[in-house]
Amino acid sequence: MRWQDQSEVPALPPTAAFLETLSMPDAVRLGRLGNMAPRVVISSACFEAMIAHLAASRDELGGLLVGQAYGVDTPQVVAVRHCAASTAFDSTGVSLRMEADVWNIARPLLGPGAAIVGWYHSHPDLGAFFSDTDRTTQRSFFRQAFSLGIVIDPIRREMRAFIGPDCVEIPPSNMMIHGPSTFFQSAAE
Amino acid sequence: MTDVKFIIRTADQTRKAEVEMDRSSMGSDIVQAAVDNWALPTDTDYSLVNISTGKSLVPSQLLDENFVKPGDILEVQPVLVAGT
Numbered sequence: 001m002r003w004q005d006q007s008e009v010p011a012l013p014p015t016a017a018f019l020e021t022l023s024m025p026d027a028v029r030l031g032r033l034g035n036m037a038p039r040v041v042i043s044s045a046c047f048e049a050m051i052a053h054l055a056a057s058r059d060e061l062g063g064l065l066v067g068q069a070y071g072v073d074t075p076q077v078v079a080v081r082h083c084a085a086s087t088a089f090d091s092t093g094v095s096l097r098m099e100a101d102v103w104n105i106a107r108p109l110l111g112p113g114a115a116i117v118g119w120y121h122s123h124p125d126l127g128a129f130f131s132d133t134d135r136t137t138q139r140s141f142f143r144q145a146f147s148l149g150i151v152i153d154p155i156r157r158e159m160r161a162f163i164g165p166d167c168v169e170i171p172p173s174n175m176m177i178h179g180p181s182t183f184f185q186s187a188a189e
Numbered sequence: 190m191t192d193v194k195f196i197i198r199t200a201d202q203t204r205k206a207e208v209e210m211d212r213s214s215m216g217s218d219i220v221q222a223a224v225d226n227w228a229l230p231t232d233t234d235y236s237l238v239n240i241s242t243g244k245s246l247v248p249s250q251l252l253d254e255n256f257v258k259p260g261d262i263l264e265v266q267p268v269l270v271a272g273t
């Protein structure tokens with residue numbers, strides 16, 4: 001067997017490329033958070049789709065996140081634009097196994113400026129946190145510096161996000177829902 | 190034995206390799222090569238899909254003409270587990 005690695009780490013577009021898509025007040029608000037941690041900006045359509053999906057069951061559900069990360073040396077903004085819900089899965093109230101077909105569901109959403117930026121799942125009525133299993137999955141398959149793991153408790157209305165292979169928590173103030181109007185709503189509010 | 194040259198990539202498309210393998214190899218050999226070369230977890234279930242044809246390759250599938258043509262793109266897709 002001959003194996004010739006052709007993996008390339010594509011350079012992320014600069015944060016300015018994302019800021020240009022925002023209104024001036026939104027761009028200012030995004031910059032003015034008082035911390036340097038990455039910002040996570042979820043399109044409202046994607047956020048609503050994710051919540052509608054996860055609220056449909058008392059068992060855990062999940063899927064993949066598609067979007068674009070920005071930032072020259074380190075990811076400064078992760079824009080989440082689409083979610084791909086896993087439809088072939090095995091779950092209970094405390095566990096979830098998403099069959100590999102979820103990758104086939106996400107693939108048509110990928111293209112220039114649209115990559116896998118992470119995954120999401122629910123913890124119904126157990127609170128939003130990253131379990132040891134969640135950390136292992138993140139470390140194993142979401143290994144980019146910008147890779148997100150979002151956990152939502154649709155019953156307690158909690159959401160938390162973790163970034164990178166080390167699962168560093170994103171401050172709640174940095175999680176934003178971006179609607180069709182120029183209105184930012186922090187997920188922490 | 191004839192070889193076939195194809196592209197293998199991870200499902201998130203962050204890893205990619207050009208591979209030349211004997212047609213008597215099996216789907217499981219491809220997954221094993223990806224696990225070995227890219228240090229993927231060994232305690233995970235993977236699916237192997239030929240993106241060029243849309244067909245899945247089961248572990249015992251031989252890399253014959255009907256399943257893998259030169260230049261095809263194959264994807265190694267992990268099952269994802271979560272817990273509370």
Ligand SMILES: [Zn+2]
Nearest residue numbers: 134271272273
């Ligand atoms: Zn979990």
